[in-house]
Amino acid sequence: MPISPSSSAQAAREAVAGRLKELRADAGITGSGLASHCGWSHPKTYRIEGARTPPSPDDIRRWCEACGAEDQADDIIAQSRTAESMYMEWRRKVRTGLKQLQNSYVPLFKSTQLFRVYSPTMVPGLLQTEGYARGLMASITRFRDIPDDVADAVAARLERSRIIHEPGHRFVMVIEESVLRHQLGDQDAMAAQLGYLLTAGALPQVSLGIIPGATPERPMWPQELFHMYDDTLVSIELLAARVQVTQPSEIAMYLKAFEQLRGMAVYGADARALILKAIEALH
Numbered sequence: 001m002p003i004s005p006s007s008s009a010q011a012a013r014e015a016v017a018g019r020l021k022e023l024r025a026d027a028g029i030t031g032s033g034l035a036s037h038c039g040w041s042h043p044k045t046y047r048i049e050g051a052r053t054p055p056s057p058d059d060i061r062r063w064c065e066a067c068g069a070e071d072q073a074d075d076i077i078a079q080s081r082t083a084e085s086m087y088m089e090w091r092r093k094v095r096t097g098l099k100q101l102q103n104s105y106v107p108l109f110k111s112t113q114l115f116r117v118y119s120p121t122m123v124p125g126l127l128q129t130e131g132y133a134r135g136l137m138a139s140i141t142r143f144r145d146i147p148d149d150v151a152d153a154v155a156a157r158l159e160r161s162r163i164i165h166e167p168g169h170r171f172v173m174v175i176e177e178s179v180l181r182h183q184l185g186d187q188d189a190m191a192a193q194l195g196y197l198l199t200a201g202a203l204p205q206v207s208l209g210i211i212p213g214a215t216p217e218r219p220m221w222p223q224e225l226f227h228m229y230d231d232t233l234v235s236i237e238l239l240a241a242r243v244q245v246t247q248p249s250e251i252a253m254y255l256k257a258f259e260q261l262r263g264m265a266v267y268g269a270d271a272r273a274l275i276l277k278a279i280e281a282l283h
Contacts, residue, residue, distance in 0.1 A: 012083035017051040019076055020063055027067035037066040054084055108229060109163050116228035116258050117173045122182060123193060124173050126161045127200050132193035133157050135185025171206045174265050176222055177213040180278035187282055194279045198272055209265025210274050220260040228254060
């Protein structure tokens with residue numbers, strides 16, 4: 001996946017937006033004044049500066065011209081294309097189906113000693129059962145309108161997950177209690193998945209923490225789903241993209257968030273009690 005200078009796709013978009021905002025400020029032009037010069041609506045200026053709307057090459061050229069900085073246009077256009085390519089890469093990957101995507105992570109998994117996973121929405125892939133994974137993959141396939149290779153993708157995911165039983169790896173996983181209630185697949189599949197969490201959570205190489213929904217005054221709000229591979233890579237799953245972070249300062253931020261989330265979770269008997277409660281709620 002292409003890596004921008006700041007390594008995170010959103011950070012790369014924000015860097016482009018920041019440069020454009022700085023040009024406008026240095027030129028002493030208001031947002032409405034720039035919009036008027038460029039021939040677009042006032043809100044568009046602030047959507048671009050807020051990194052909510054990626055600017056087109058023509059937008060950037062008009063912006064730079066309005067600010068008397070035509071010489072910077074080509075460089076900012078290149079920077080913007082790099083940022084957008086990081087999002088597009090994920091779309092290209094899933095376009096060919098999900099099996100290939102599952103297999104693409106095998107080398108990374110093999111080389112990782114410490115896996116840290118935080119999930120607010122679903123059971124982490126490494127702990128998914130066949131029925132649960134099938135329900136998830138079928139949902140993704142329908143939503144993204146991509147080739148239906150669910151059976152092969154599920155088989156690839158289960159094969160990849162065998163690493164949890166191989167020596168030389170540790171797994172620290174934290175989920176929100178709501179994950180236990182989000183039913184993917186039918187009732188039997190969900191019951192089997194919850195039952196497997198009881199088994200997998202007891203493995204010596206696995207630490208499974210669950211953040212109770214009733215946690216009072218939680219110091220860290222729910223975050224996006226992310227995976228940390230040792231201390232070298234963070235993979236963040238968004239609806240439209242998977243963002244890879246490799247910059248040490250950003251990795252440190254995710255590690256800090258993970259430790260706060262981990263500290264809010266319950267483990268052992270308390271975690272099993274939450275899982276058993278979710279199983280009972282299925283009936």
